[in-house]
Amino acid sequence: MSKIIEVEKLTKQYGSLTALDQFSFAVKEGEIFGLLGPNGSGKTTAINSILGLLKIKEGSIKIFGKNMSPDAYDIKKDIGVVLQEVAVFNELTVYENIDYFCGLYITDNAKRKELIREALKIVGLEKYQKFYPPKLSGGLRRRLNIACGIAHKPKLLFLDEPTVAVDPQSRNNILEAIKELNKRGTTIVYTTHYMEEVEFLCDRVLIIDHGKSVAEGTIEQLKKQAAIDEKIEVELSEINDEQVAKIKQLSNVKDIMVEHSKIVIYFAKENQNMTKLLELLKKENINAQSINLQKPTLNDVFLDITGRELRD
Numbered sequence: 001m002s003k004i005i006e007v008e009k010l011t012k013q014y015g016s017l018t019a020l021d022q023f024s025f026a027v028k029e030g031e032i033f034g035l036l037g038p039n040g041s042g043k044t045t046a047i048n049s050i051l052g053l054l055k056i057k058e059g060s061i062k063i064f065g066k067n068m069s070p071d072a073y074d075i076k077k078d079i080g081v082v083l084q085e086v087a088v089f090n091e092l093t094v095y096e097n098i099d100y101f102c103g104l105y106i107t108d109n110a111k112r113k114e115l116i117r118e119a120l121k122i123v124g125l126e127k128y129q130k131f132y133p134p135k136l137s138g139g140l141r142r143r144l145n146i147a148c149g150i151a152h153k154p155k156l157l158f159l160d161e162p163t164v165a166v167d168p169q170s171r172n173n174i175l176e177a178i179k180e181l182n183k184r185g186t187t188i189v190y191t192t193h194y195m196e197e198v199e200f201l202c203d204r205v206l207i208i209d210h211g212k213s214v215a216e217g218t219i220e221q222l223k224k225q226a227a228i229d230e231k232i233e234v235e236l237s238e239i240n241d242e243q244v245a246k247i248k249q250l251s252n253v254k255d256i257m258v259e260h261s262k263i264v265i266y267f268a269k270e271n272q273n274m275t276k277l278l279e280l281l282k283k284e285n286i287n288a289q290s291i292n293l294q295k296p297t298l299n300d301v302f303l304d305i306t307g308r309e310l311r312d
């Protein structure tokens, strides 16, 4: 798989603040690459620097194997961008907005008409073609913003937190639309601070914090890397101290908490924890009403690396 983006040692400063610090990553052709990080971690700065919208202090940026620069129009024609702030014309209808942005790339009228039709369909705005943006809900305006960024069928698409402050229906529509675009062959860079979105969408993810890459890989790889305790909850009809003491003796147990009718057990990471627990319950004739293994999330990974929650 060839590399569509290669960013090396990117450093960006706003005055004395270092917003990106020797930031490096690569995006492969055909993937959905997630840039996951909390507010202010440098996601937008990274995207805008890569697009040549910000002046960088150091670093090299290659897109489609060519050096990116503010006037690299041969590269830019194959890129689509959906910036964090919605940017559409309030004086133009939904249709006219998409037509305007698509017209920057596609001059053939018949072809453009077809592309606008497809873009409207992907974001589910067919019914709203004649609406003006101020008459649309926030979620629908976001969808229009996306339609404007994708109508010319870019090979590479950047989306900067496109689901922030949108209603659940629009959010689902947006996530599905992104999957659909990717299926059609578009390589996607997606920034978010929602780990659920990354887990749903992304083939690979980079976790950014304070302008630095703190972890990178597939979601599975990241979860394996982190030293995360395994948490198993056992629900019992009645709990006695003897049962708790027996469970405590299991080799890998780090901590036990009793909450009402539930025993919450924290194990050091190992493959056999569940099996050993089940064997013990059987041997001791302890009848569990339910047993629940809590899988680690990307938030746990972030917590493990940085000591902070992804969402504060």
Ligand SMILES: Nc1ncnc2c1ncn2[C@@H]1O[C@H](COP(=O)(O)OP(=O)(O)OP(=O)(O)O)[C@@H](O)[C@H]1O
Pocket (backbone or CB within 6 Å): 014, 017, 019, 037, 038, 039, 040, 041, 042, 043, 044, 045, 046, 084, 161, 193
């Ligand atoms: N134009 C600017 N001037 C000065 N500082 C800035 C500017 N833009 C961003 N910053 C700072 O740079 C850091 C990175 O900001 P950036 O907007 O890239 O983060 P982000 O990850 O996109 O955050 P969010 O999730 O809130 O969009 C933050 O500390 C921010 O305050």
Ligand SMILES: [Mg+2]
Pocket (backbone or CB within 6 Å): 043, 044, 045, 084, 160, 161
């Ligand atoms: Mg941002």
